[in-house]
Amino acid sequence: MIQVSSGCEVPMFTVQRALIPLELTNELQYISELKLELINRFQESPFFLDNVQVRDIRRYTDKYNEIHREKLEPDFSRLPEELCWRRERVEAPVAKKRKMIDDSTEVVQQKLMRLEQAEQNEDIVEEVEDEDDGSEDSREQPGSAVQSEDDLEE
Numbered sequence: 001m002i003q004v005s006s007g008c009e010v011p012m013f014t015v016q017r018a019l020i021p022l023e024l025t026n027e028l029q030y031i032s033e034l035k036l037e038l039i040n041r042f043q044e045s046p047f048f049l050d051n052v053q054v055r056d057i058r059r060y061t062d063k064y065n066e067i068h069r070e071k072l073e074p075d076f077s078r079l080p081e082e083l084c085w086r087r088e089r090v091e092a093p094v095a096k097k098r099k100m101i102d103d104s105t106e107v108v109q110q111k112l113m114r115l116e117q118a119e120q121n122e123d124i125v126e127e128v129e130d131e132d133d134g135s136e137d138s139r140e141q142p143g144s145a146v147q148s149e150d151d152l153e154e
Helices: 026-044 104-139 149-153
Strands: none
Touching: none
16 A cells, blocks of 8 residues: 555555445345354364474464364264264173172182192092902902913013
8 A cells, every 4th residue: 555645545556447335234244254253163173274384493472373272072963974973882781790809818728728628538539449449459369360471570
């Protein structure tokens, strides 16, 4: 704009056609405000990508000029199912957990003692059975069992 001595401003590049006078009605004002609000919402959206500017010098105002965007949480009830990327997960029934006993070391020691006693009882029963088997062998007649040459060598 160039200021003329008369005080009015003359644009540097004049418009070749005369502009149509625009009546600012309520509808036009609402639409223009809606347009500005929509542009601001787009720029504040988490999906808006800023132009990456390479700055060699870090300025004090850089950290204060950053726009803090809020997390996008759309109303999925207004969107068709095809556009809903977050789906409600059906939770499977959780299996019941075993009750944990506080004094587990004592319980384990008692079980080990019972197992050792049962094992000793089995050993005793096996020894008794072996003795019974040996007595049956001794009841047999000495001549009935034929001895081989290998048996004689021992």
